Amino acid sequence: MKKQSIDSKSARPKPWYDPRVRALFFQVITLAVVFWAGWVLIDNTLSNMESRGISTGFGFLDETAGFGIIMHLVPFDATMSYGRTFWVGLTNTLLVSAMGVVAATIIGFLVGVARLSSNWLVAKIALVYIEVIRNIPLLLQIFFWYFAVLASLPAPRQSVEIGGAFFLNNRGLYLPGPVTQDGFGLVWGAVLVAIAAVFGLRNWAKKRQKASGQIFPTVKVSIAVLVLLPLVAFLMAGQPLEWDLPALKGFNFGGGISLIPELAALWVALSLYTASFIAEIVRSGILAVSKGQTEASKALGLPNGLTLRLIVIPQAMRVIIPPLTSQYLNLVKNSSLATAIGYPDLVSVFMGTTLNQTGQAVEVVAITMGVYLTISLLISLLMNVYNRAAEIKER
Amino acid sequence: MTESTIKPPKKNLGPVKWMRTHLFSSWYNTLLTLVVGYLLVTSVGPLVSWVFLDATFQGSGPGDCVGEGACWLFVNQRLNFFIYGFYPDELQWRVDIMFALLALAFVPQFIEGFPGRKWLGIFGMTGLPIIGYVLIPGGILGLEEVESSKWGGLMLTLILAYIGILASLPIGILLAIGRRSDMPIIRGLCVVFIEVWRAVPLITVLFMASVMLPLFLPEGISFEKLVRALIGITLWQSAYMAEVIRGGLQAIPRGQYEAAGALGLGYWRKMGLVILPQALKLVIPGIVNTFISLFKDTTLVLIIGLFDILGAVQSTIADPAWQNVAIEGYVFVAFCFWVFCFGISRYSQNLERKLDTGHKT
DSSP states (O other): OOOOOOOHHHHSOOGGGOHHHHHHHHHHHHHHHHHHHHHHHHHHHHHHHHHHTOOOSSGGGGSBOOOOOSOOSSOOOTTSBHHHHHHHHHHHHHHHHHHHHHHHHHHHHHHHHHHTOSOHHHHHHHHHHHHHHTTSOHHHHHHIIIIIIGGGSOOGGGOEEETTTEEEETTEEEEOEEEEOTTTHHHHHHHHHHHHHHHHHHHHHHHHHHHHOOOOOHHHHHHHHHHHHHHHHHHHTTOOEEEEOOEEETTEEESSEEEOHHHHHHHHHHHHHHHHHHHHHHHHHHHHSOHHHHHHHHHTTOOHHHIIIIIIHHHHHHHHHHHHHHHHHHHHHHGGGGGGTTOOOHIIIIIIIIHHHHOOHHHHHHHHHHHHHHHHHHHHHHHHHHHHHHSOOOO | OOGGGOOOOGGGSHHHHHHHHHTOSSHHHHHHHHHHHHHHHHHHHHHHIIIIISOBOOOSSGGGOOSSSOBHHHHHHHHHHHHHBTOOGGGHHHHHHHHHHHHHHHGGGGSTTOTTHHHHHHHHHTHHHHHHHHHTTOOSTTOOOOOGGGBOHHHHHHHHHHHHHHHHHHHHHHHHHHHTOSOHHHHHHHHHHHHHHHHSOHHHHHHIIIIIHHHHSOTTOOOOHHHHHHHHHHHHHHHHHHHHHHHHHHHSOHHHHHHHHHTTOOHHHIIIIIIHHHHHHHTHHHHHHHHHHHHHHGGGGGGGTOOBHHHHHHHHTTOTTSOSOHHHHHHHHHHHHHHHHHHHHHHHHHHHHHHOOSOOO
């Protein structure tokens, strides 16, 4: 056999055939193109803004806004700054998103379970609901609730009234508002004590079960503690809570809590639309738990409730949670459709009115996109943390 | 008669048995059935008479809508506007040809074994946009020009969805490949691009396209509003498309990459001849689903002042001559979207079942 000496120099490919050199070359070119494109865009933007007389920078945020906003959770009036309109819009967006997430989750889980009901009628109605709602554009549904349903409600004087406390008319929904009196602090204290007691109870029950095998009805007792303790405190403090009832004053209602029709329409449409997607997620999550799991748990002698709580739900949740969070994210993004009916959310107030008045398109759009980017990154971060905790631990 | 031929009791047979197991299996199911059934009966009756029995279909003007039911006459009379927008009447044949070609290219995709459906599909992705580009705006080949501001209605909705999906497909493929690349800078750029677009709502993208795009361009160059909206939609949609395609790329086993490399194929030939054909086939249902959501999302363009089908209806229901036709208008649009989206989603589910070769891990 002929001995072949391998010269390290001849084995190395020529530089333009070396994958590492090529990779470096392509990346440098890409980076150069991106920087060049960015520079051209910025240069164009600056010269365009100069020729149109638009100033750059975030100084406009301190200027007086000079317009009113129909709904604000943080104090606001027309004399406040543009920066303040940002906070008003942001809090309104977060409010409708939070309301939507809660309602969509409840409706979605109910419909998802109904879809699997042994009752044929209920299952079919759930199916029709899902297939109708999710195949119709959300914007159309918002319009439907706002322009067709809420606008056709009676005027304030002919309000739909339930028990003299709830009023519904074309100006919105009016609910009684709770007003806490002196001594309500005792009730809050009782709530905290009850929560602490429930945690203690759970630990104790777990220890007892490990030691003796006896199961303590933790859930029932916890609910009882959570309800009864604050109730007793409430009665002991002399019922320190009054209801501020809405009442017709002049042309409209005053007092209580009012829900403007824009918020109501957006809330209903967002919740129903997102719920139809959540229902399908819930259904597939429950179906993903194989029947063998339920049967095995029954064979171990676990009662129905515990089978559901310890075996089915934890495994179904592993499938449900990731797509569920992306639906929540969609709901937050879809809440920006508020601008179509004039609910003062971030896009409507900040990217709408403030942008139009100041003309600071670049800054305003950048801030708004930054907010949505932050929300989305935060949610995906939480998602990853959860996924790591819930994923199947393989050894 | 022997014992074995005795029929089971009647309550275990046929519809009675079905009802016993599906509707009245326990006391709460019975209660549920009765309550839900009652609600259904009391609401379906009035609904049917509103939609069909008491409704007005024919007539000459708003005065004919006197009944209790729906005033479909409104939709009937405005149908031309809802479909073509302000497109001139005498030139609408051009749009009709496009509708027909669109149907010719894509309807056969739903029919198993239709002769030449693959070629029709390829025509729909390549030749059709070129024909549309000549036919709809006009201005060349002796065709009269129609400005894009006159386009509207269903036609505009279809244009936005069709071009949006067509343009975002190649960009999405490139982004997905870039995100799976070994080169850190290219991967990083693709990740940032995809995640930023996916994080922001379409409205902000449309706003950006309509107010910021003119600022980005050098002086003297400007786009029409429709083109700006299309650029926004395409960028936004390509990020979603990239994620769908990435799912397909990830599903291709490593062995395929290695086998292609062992055959001596370079990167692009490996991708183009071995990986992408398999990956794209896997994600066809996903692409169809993104198309459905894009189709629904095109309604958002009415916020920046384009008259898609919802915009066309929204602008006419306020007409004082017709009283309270909002519900009829919305129901009409909802029905159009529903038929389209439901049909396509059924098709995509069918496809998923057919393409599922059972190799999923």
